[in-house]
Amino acid sequence: MSFLDLSPGAESFLTDDSYEVFPTEEVEGEETRQRLRDGIDEVNPDRVFVDPVSHLRHLTADDYDFRKQVTALVEYLKGEGATVIFSSQAVEEREDADLQFLSDG
Numbered sequence: 361m362s363f364l365d366l367s368p369g370a371e372s373f374l375t376d377d378s379y380e381v382f383p384t385e386e387v388e389g390e391e392t393r394q395r396l397r398d399g400i401d402e403v404n405p406d407r408v409f410v411d412p413v414s415h416l417r418h419l420t421a422d423d424y425d426f427r428k429q430v431t432a433l434v435e436y437l438k439g440e441g442a443t444v445i446f447s448s449q450a451v452e453e454r455e456d457a458d459l460q461f462l463s464d465g
Contacts, residue, residue, distance in 0.1 A: 364399035366392060392419055396433070405442050413446040 400408070410416075413430055420426040437444045 362403045366395060400437065400440060404440070407443045407445065408437050410446040412449040414448045
């Protein structure tokens with residue numbers, strides 16, 4: 361079993377990693393997607409669990425881009441032969457109903 365943890369480490373707390381000029385999605389979006397692709401290519405998994413997929417929303421500019429990116433991730437993993445399972449964290453100001461369409465049987 362392999363884990364790819366994309367959580368910020370302790371160094372993020374100790375240094376000022378905030379962005380004031382560019383939005384987060386412009387600074388970290390591509391780097392995070394590349395780390396995800398590299399991890400998938402390295403492990404070649406049969407099953408992938410993304411917990412929670414709703415965190416990827418912070419790496420996109422809007423809801424449309426988020427749905428597009430998540431759909432592309434699911435399609436990429438399916439193309440690699442992996443079964444995709446994900447959780448979502450709904451918050452009061454933003455429900456996760458838009459993710460329900462992603463289930464694929």
